[in-house]
Amino acid sequence: MKSADIRTSFVDFFRARGHRPVPSSPLVPQGDPTLLFTNAGMVQFKDVFLGARRPDSPRAVSVQKCMRVSGKHNDLENVGPSPRHHTFFEMLGNFSFGDYFKEDAIRFAWELVTEVWKIPAERLSATVFEEDDEARDLWLRLSTLPPERVRRCGAADNFWAMGDTGPCGPCSEIFVDLHPEEPPVSWEEGTDAGRYLEIWNLVFMQYERDAEGKLAPLPKPSVDTGAGLERVAAVLQGVGSNYDTDLFQPILHAAADLAGAKYGQDPEKDVSLRVIADHLRAVSFLLADGVIPGNEGRGYVLRRILRRAVRHGMRLGFEEPFLHKLVPVLGEVMGGAYLELAATRQASIATIKAEEEKFLSTVANGARQVQEEIERLRPLGQTTLPGAMVFRLYDTYGLPLEVIREIAEEERFKIDEAGFGEALEAQREQSRKATAEVQNRLAALREVLRGHAELAETHFEGYERTELIETPAEVVRLATWREGAPVRVSTLQRGQAGVAVLDQTVFYAESGGEVGDTGEIRWDGGRARVVDTQKDNSGVFFHFIEVEEGSLSRHTKVQLRVGHERRLAIQRNHTATHLLHAALRLTLGKSVRQAGSLVAPDRLRFDFTYHRGMFRQELEATEDLVNEWIRRSVATEIVQRSYQEAIAAGAMALFGEKYGERVRTVAVPGFSLELCGGCHVRNSGEIGLFLIESERGVASGVRRIEALTGTYALEEIRRQRTAYNELVLRLGIRSGDYEQQLHKADQLRQRQSELEAEMRRLRMQLVSGTVSPAGDEETLVDGVKILVREVPPAPANELRDMADALRSKIGSGVVVIGTRSDGNVSLVAAVSKDLTGRVKAGELVKKLSALVGGGGGGRPDFAQAGGKDPEKLPEALAAVGEAVREQLGR
Numbered sequence: 001m002k003s004a005d006i007r008t009s010f011v012d013f014f015r016a017r018g019h020r021p022v023p024s025s026p027l028v029p030q031g032d033p034t035l036l037f038t039n040a041g042m043v044q045f046k047d048v049f050l051g052a053r054r055p056d057s058p059r060a061v062s063v064q065k066c067m068r069v070s071g072k073h074n075d076l077e078n079v080g081p082s083p084r085h086h087t088f089f090e091m092l093g094n095f096s097f098g099d100y101f102k103e104d105a106i107r108f109a110w111e112l113v114t115e116v117w118k119i120p121a122e123r124l125s126a127t128v129f130e131e132d133d134e135a136r137d138l139w140l141r142l143s144t145l146p147p148e149r150v151r152r153c154g155a156a157d158n159f160w161a162m163g164d165t166g167p168c169g170p171c172s173e174i175f176v177d178l179h180p181e182e183p184p185v186s187w188e189e190g191t192d193a194g195r196y197l198e199i200w201n202l203v204f205m206q207y208e209r210d211a212e213g214k215l216a217p218l219p220k221p222s223v224d225t226g227a228g229l230e231r232v233a234a235v236l237q238g239v240g241s242n243y244d245t246d247l248f249q250p251i252l253h254a255a256a257d258l259a260g261a262k263y264g265q266d267p268e269k270d271v272s273l274r275v276i277a278d279h280l281r282a283v284s285f286l287l288a289d290g291v292i293p294g295n296e297g298r299g300y301v302l303r304r305i306l307r308r309a310v311r312h313g314m315r316l317g318f319e320e321p322f323l324h325k326l327v328p329v330l331g332e333v334m335g336g337a338y339l340e341l342a343a344t345r346q347a348s349i350a351t352i353k354a355e356e357e358k359f360l361s362t363v364a365n366g367a368r369q370v371q372e373e374i375e376r377l378r379p380l381g382q383t384t385l386p387g388a389m390v391f392r393l394y395d396t397y398g399l400p401l402e403v404i405r406e407i408a409e410e411e412r413f414k415i416d417e418a419g420f421g422e423a424l425e426a427q428r429e430q431s432r433k434a435t436a437e438v439q440n441r442l443a444a445l446r447e448v449l450r451g452h453a454e455l456a457e458t459h460f461e462g463y464e465r466t467e468l469i470e471t472p473a474e475v476v477r478l479a480t481w482r483e484g485a486p487v488r489v490s491t492l493q494r495g496q497a498g499v500a501v502l503d504q505t506v507f508y509a510e511s512g513g514e515v516g517d518t519g520e521i522r523w524d525g526g527r528a529r530v531v532d533t534q535k536d537n538s539g540v541f542f543h544f545i546e547v548e549e550g551s552l553s554r555h556t557k558v559q560l561r562v563g564h565e566r567r568l569a570i571q572r573n574h575t576a577t578h579l580l581h582a583a584l585r586l587t588l589g590k591s592v593r594q595a596g597s598l599v600a601p602d603r604l605r606f607d608f609t610y611h612r613g614m615f616r617q618e619l620e621a622t623e624d625l626v627n628e629w630i631r632r633s634v635a636t637e638i639v640q641r642s643y644q645e646a647i648a649a650g651a652m653a654l655f656g657e658k659y660g661e662r663v664r665t666v667a668v669p670g671f672s673l674e675l676c677g678g679c680h681v682r683n684s685g686e687i688g689l690f691l692i693e694s695e696r697g698v699a700s701g702v703r704r705i706e707a708l709t710g711t712y713a714l715e716e717i718r719r720q721r722t723a724y725n726e727l728v729l730r731l732g733i734r735s736g737d738y739e740q741q742l743h744k745a746d747q748l749r750q751r752q753s754e755l756e757a758e759m760r761r762l763r764m765q766l767v768s769g770t771v772s773p774a775g776d777e778e779t780l781v782d783g784v785k786i787l788v789r790e791v792p793p794a795p796a797n798e799l800r801d802m803a804d805a806l807r808s809k810i811g812s813g814v815v816v817i818g819t820r821s822d823g824n825v826s827l828v829a830a831v832s833k834d835l836t837g838r839v840k841a842g843e844l845v846k847k848l849s850a851l852v853g854g855g856g857g858g859r860p861d862f863a864q865a866g867g868k869d870p871e872k873l874p875e876a877l878a879a880v881g882e883a884v885r886e887q888l889g890r
Contacts, residue, residue: 001117001233001236001237002237002246003229003233003245003246003247004336004337006092006117006229006232006233006236007063007090007092007229007337009112009116009117010061010063010092010112010227011061011063013108013111013112013116014059014061014094014108015061017059017108018059019057019059019060019061019094019095020056020057020059020060020061021060021061021062022044022060022061022062023062024062024063024064024065024338025038025043025044025064025065026038026065026289026290027065027066027067027285027286027289027291028289028290028291028298029043029044030044030537036069036297036298036301037066037067037068037069037298037301038064038065038066038067039066039067039068040064040066040091040093040226041062041064041066041091041092041093041095041224041225041226042093042095042203042224042226043064044062044064045060045095045097045224047537047538048097049097049167049205049222049224050166050167053537053538055097056660056661058096058097058098058099059094059095059096059097059099059100060094060095060097061093061094061095062092062093062095063090063091063092063093063229063337064090064091064093065088065090065285065289065338066088066089066090066091067087067088067282067285067286068086068087068089069087069282069301069305076304076305076308079274079275079278079279080271080272080274080275080278080312081271083194083240083241083242083243084194084197084230084231084234084241084242086230086242086278086281086282087278087279087281087282087305088278088281088282088285089228089229089230090228090229090230091226091227091228091229092226092227092228092229092232093224093225093226093227094108094223094225095222095223095224095225096222096223097220097222098219098220098221098222099222100223101204101206101221101222101223102134102135102138102204102223103138103142104223105202105204105223105225106135106138106139106142106143106172106202107142109174109200109202109225110142110143113174113199113200114143117232117236119176119235119236120180121143121144121145122180123176123177123180124143124145124149124174124175124176124177125145125149125150125151125174125175125177125196126139126143126145126149126150126151126172126173126174126175127150127151127152127153127157127158127172127173127175128150128151128152128153128158128170128172129152129153129154129155129158129159129170129171129172130152130153130154130155130158131170132158132170132172132204135170135172135204136150136152139172151187157173158170158171158172158173159171160201160203160205161209164209164211165208165209165210165211166208166209167205167207167208167218167222168205168207168208168209168215169203169204169205169206169207169221170204170206171201171202171203171204172201172202172204173198173200173201173202174198174199174200174201174202175191175196175197175198175199176196176197176199176235177190177195177196178194178195178196178197178235178240179195182195197231197235198231199227199228199231199232199235200225200226200227200232201225201226201227202223202225203223203224203225203226204221204223205218205221205222205223205224206218206221229247230242230245230247233245233246233247243274243277246333247333247334248274248277248278250329250332250333251276251277251280251281251326251329251330251333252273252274252277254326254329255273255276255277255280255322255326256269256273258318258322258325258326259273259313259316259317259318259322260317261273261316268315269315269316271312272312272313272315272316273312273316275308275309275312276309276312276313276323276326279305279306279308279309279323280309280323280326280327280330281330281334282302282305283302283305283306283309283323283348283352284327284330284341284348284352285338285341286298286302286305287302287344287347287348287351287352288338288340288341288343288344288348289340290595290596290654292351292595292596292607292698292699292700292701292702293306293351293355293699293700293701294699299699303355306323306352306355306356306359307355307359307400309323310323310356310359310360311400311402311403314363319360320360321352321353321356321357321360322356323352323356324348324349324350324352324353324356327345327348327349327352328345331345343593344593344609345591346589346591347591347592347593347609347610347611347701348701350591350609350610350611350701351609351611351700351701351702352701353611354611354700354701355700355701358700362399363399363400363403366393366399366403366404367399367403367407369393369399370385370393370399370404370407370408371407371411373385373389374407374408374411374413376859376860377413379837379860383412383413383414384413384414384415384416385404385408385413385414385415385416386416386419387415387416387417387418387419387420387421387422387423388419388423390404390415390416390419390420391419391420391423391424391427394420394424395423395424395427401415401420455476455477455501455538455540456503456540457538457539457540458501458502458503458504458505458535458539458540458541459503459504459505460504460505460506460508460541461504461505461506462505462506462507462508462517462562462679463638463679465506466506466519466561466562466564466567467506467559467560467561467562468504468505468506468559468560468561469559469560469561471504472523472557472558472559473502473503473504473505473557473558473559473560474502474503474504474555474556474557474558475500475501475502475552475553475554475555475556475558476501476502476503476554477500477501477554478490478491478492478498478499478500478501478552478553478554479498479499480492480496480497480498480499481497481498486499490553490554491551491552491553491554492528492545492547492551492552492553493547493551494526494547494548494549494550494551495547496546496547497544497545497546497547498544498545498547499542499543499544499545500521500528500542500543500545500552501540501541501542501543502541502543502558502560505533505541505543505560506560506562507519507530507533507541507543507560507562508533508562508567508678508679509533509534509535509541509542510532510533510534510535511535511677511678512597512676512677512678513577513596513597513598513599513678514570514574514599514678514679515570515598515599515600515601516532516533516534517530517533517562517563517566517567517570518530518531518532518533518562518563518566519560519561519562519563520560520561521543521545521552521558521559521560521561522558522559522561523550523552523556523557523558523559525549525550526547526549526550526551526552527547527548527549527550528545528546528547528548528552529545529546529548530543530544530545531544531545531546532544566601567601567679568681568686569601569602569709569710569711569712570599570600570601570679571679571680571681571686572681572686572687572688572709572710573599573600573601573603573604573709574599574604574676574678574679574680575636575666575668575680575681575684575686575687576604576626576630576687576690576707576709577597577599577604577606578666578668578672578674578676578680579625579626579629579630579668579671579672579684579687579690580604580606580622580626580690580705580707581594581606581608581652581672581674582625582668582671582672583621583622583623583625583626584608584610584622584705586625587618587621587622587625588610588614588618591609591610592608592609592610593608593609593652593654594606594607594608594652594654595607595608595609595702599678602708602712603693603706603707603708603712604706604707604708604709605704605705605706605707606704606705606706606707607698607702607703607704608702608703608704608705609701609702609703610701610702610703611701613695613696613697613703614695614703619692619695622692623690623691623692626690627689627690629668629671629672629684630684630685630687630688630689630690631685632684632685633683633684633685634668634669634670634671634683634684634685635669635682635683635684636666636667636668636680636681636682636683636684637665637666637667637669638664638665638666638667638680639664639665639667640662640663640664640665641662641663641665642661642662642663643659643660643661643662643663643675646663646665646675649665649673650673651663651665651673651674651675652673652674652675653674653675654675659675663675664676664677666678666680668684687709687710688709688710688711688713688714689709689710689713689714689717690707690708690709690713691707691708691709691713691716691717692705692706692707693706693707693708693716694706728741731744731745731748733745760794760798763791763792763794763798763802764798764801764802764805778810779881781881781884781885781888782885782888782889784812784813784814784835784838784839784884784888785810785811785812785813785814786813786814786815786816786880786881786884787806787809787810787813787814787815787816788815788816788817788877788880788881789806789815789816789817789818789877790817790818790819790820790873790874790877791817791818791819792819793819793820793821794819796826796864799817799819799826799828799864800828800862800864802817802828803815803816803817803828803829803830803862804830804862806830807830807831807832810832811832812832812834812835813831813832813835814829814830814831814832814835814839814841814844814880814884815828815829815830815831816828816829816830816844816845816848816877816880818873818876818877819873820870820873823868823870824866824867824868824870825849825852825853825854825866825867825868825869825870825872825873825876826864826865826866827845827848827849827852827856827864827865827866827867827876828845828862828863828864828865829841829844829845829848829858829862829863829864830861830862831844831860831861831862832861833861836860836861838887838888839884839887839888840860840887841858841859841860841861841862841863842857842858842859842860842863843857843887844863844880844883844884844887845857845858845863845864845865846863846865847879847883848865848876848877848879848880848883849865849866849867849876851867851872851875851876851879852867852868852869852870852872852873852876853867853868853869853872854866854867854868854869855867
């Protein structure tokens with residue numbers, strides 16, 4: 001059975017039994033900062049299991065994209081050597097939300113495995129929690145398994161918990177004997193060797209654990225199951241490794257062809273090929289879900305996975321980017337099930353290639369840094385690279401430890417492994433503390449919102465109006481902060497800041513890049529200022545308020561008024577981002593897709609995928625397109641429709657976003673159609689004017705445009721015009737004749753360049769000429785010639801040239817020059833090659849810079865330093881002789 005057929009058979013089986021098929025949620029969990037990535041099928045239903053959201057259906061089935069590369073679920077280092085571990089995988093799951101329980105869950109699983117997938121019953125076993133007599137009896141009654149193949153296991157293997165507190169319960173796992181033709185072995189031996197392979201886990205959530213560890217039965221027990229598609233495919237396709245299934249074989253063979261190798265002939269090369277195949281899937285799906293390579297969080301994990309694949313490519317002999325060439329192969333394998341792969345293909349290829357090029361350059365530059373450090377340490381008699389230095393190259397520059405180790409070994413150096421480990425652990429501890437702080441804040445918020453399930457979704461009226469006067473809202477819940485922690489209260493007094501939950505609102509809550517509304521709440525005898533509006537996954541709006549008059553209590557009837565001008569400015573910018581998105585796709589091509597946005601009242605920011613910076617003509621063409629559709633004054637069309645209807649109509653969905661069955665579409669007919677829940681103008685003409693301020697890169701394959709609309713754009717044009725007129729006036733250029741103005745500006749720039757060159761020549765002549773200026777000191781210290789000089793202010797590169805010229809002039813000796821400018825001091829030391837074994841320029845400037853309140857260093861033959869005490873420069877220059885004498889006397 002092909003993998004595509006396994007997916008279909010699973011969903012069809014449960015659909016026929018009343019389960020609602022639910023699309024895979026993105027790899028980036030929505031509204032759950034406790035998780036870096038979606039790591040199980042139940043993640044998108046977490047708030048349902050916690051009681052914070054009502055399910056759309058009591059039964060659901062899904063095929064979920066998952067990543068396990070962080071926390072306790074971190075399989076990264078096992079990928080490659082292991083035949084079954086992956087960073088990215090697919091989880092088949094069926095769910096019951098207070099509907100059926102153990103009996104139907106076990107019956108469904110047994111029927112699917114034996115009747116649809118036709119795995120012989122004699123190859124199957126099941127495990128249950130050691131105290132779960134009910135599950136064991138059900139297996140013996142509903143299946144043909146003999147008692148010896150229904151095993152009791154402890155809590156470590158067969159009891160599942162969402163966290164230290166909350167829903168939990170026993171689980172039951174289904175195992176397959178991969179080698180039934182061989183004599184039976186003990187359970188422990190068989191599972192450890194991988195002969196007895198777990199393919200499906202049925203979790204029975206029947207308890208809630210409190211802070212003291214006590215278990216209380218849940219009023220509505222639920223079911224959460226998960227089966228790894230890769231493992232199921234290996235069993236049904238009769239192969240011994242997940243990598244031998246149709247999910248991986250085309251990628252493995254394509255990678256092997258690029259490397260001039262053959263999969264299955266060299267065990268070491270096979271490991272690298274498996275890493276490449278697995279990591280290609282992870283990288284491509286993360287990019288498709290909107291994750292951007294970066295230096296922290298999810299972007300850092302993406303970059304780390306990509307670079308690990310490139311490192312294994314280097315082991316196979318790749319010296320140029322190669323991973324991006326495999327993206328089309330992945331599309332052939334999985335594109336039918338995941339349409340986002342095709343939609344993001346070109347952008348992903350560009351991003352992966354740019355990251356590969358950057359990393360290969362990093363390896364080359366890092367190798368040079370390692371070499372320089374070795375050359376610095378060797379004359380000192382040292383043969384070990386310090387752990388702190390190794391960690392800096394590893395962490396800051398992304399140089400793999402194995403590359404550093406290889407270079408060191410070639411030079412007969414060692415690595416301070418213990419020091420490196422300490423630095424790495426220190427960083428991890430810092431990360432753990434930061435994570436703990438976030439979790440503590442979330443725990444405190446959960447405590448405030450205890451009983452959150454009883455809060456109904458806030459009814460939002462803000463699309464149609466910005467005031468709620470005649471039908472006042474009611475205050476449902478209030479909270480404030482005490483000693484930095486949120487607490488529930490029944491009343492907020494004048495001067496207090498807090499959070500109000502209302503039964504209805506006109507305030508838009510921050511979402512989809514659009515900032516939350518501000519404004520005011522009024523009631524009899526009181527007023528509060530709304531400073532921000534947020535919402536949670538269940539649709540409850542939180543109004544962050546500051547009480548300015550009176551006191552506000554629960555159940556008070558209140559009138560609402562959104563800041564109208566601010567909202568209108570936000571609407572202009574939001575509709576403008578849609579026009580900008582459409583214009584970019586027309587100007588640059590359909591591979592452009594949104595990678596992030598900010599819609600604020602005073603500006604908009606739009607991130608999009610593209611492999612290079614935009615040319616001026618492209619920016620102007622994009623700006624012209626947007627302004628053309630503004631001038632056309634087209635009425636926007638906002639419609640609620642089914643997700644399938646919206647996509648069929650050509651609506652653009654943002655990958656990485658989670659959509660329900662019903663969606664809201666915003667159209668500027670004839671030009672733009674997007675799924676969007678934000679606030680927009682009624683007519684494109686209301687935007688008034690669109691002005692691009694800047695375009696730049698923010699990550700590999702991701703560009704950013706910042707722009708202004710309406711009065712903010714007009715104000716910027718006036719500011720630029722004022723600056724232009726002032727510049728024309730100061731330069732003495734006649735206004736109006738642009739070509740003449742440009743010509744005059746070029747002449748001035750040329751003249752400036754000529755004068756700067758003349759100044760450089762005169763400074764060099766002054767410093768290195770035959771006549772020494774006043775204050776020049778050339779002395780002998782223990783037979784070594786020393787030249788010390790204060791020179792006129794000059795750029796750093798000229799100071800280096802001066803020192804080099806003076807060193808050439810004296811032949812053998814030590815040169816130290818210093819200069820003062822803008823309250824700072826610069827020092828440069830140069831030592832002739834024949835003396836670097838006795839006098840080190842780096843040590844010299846380090847000692848001298850301390851006298852001027854600064855620091856610095858460098859190579860034995862050349863070094864620079866700076867300071868913040870110009871008055872002490874003469875003292876520092878006077879100390880050169882003694883500093884040299886100290887080094888010579890060693």
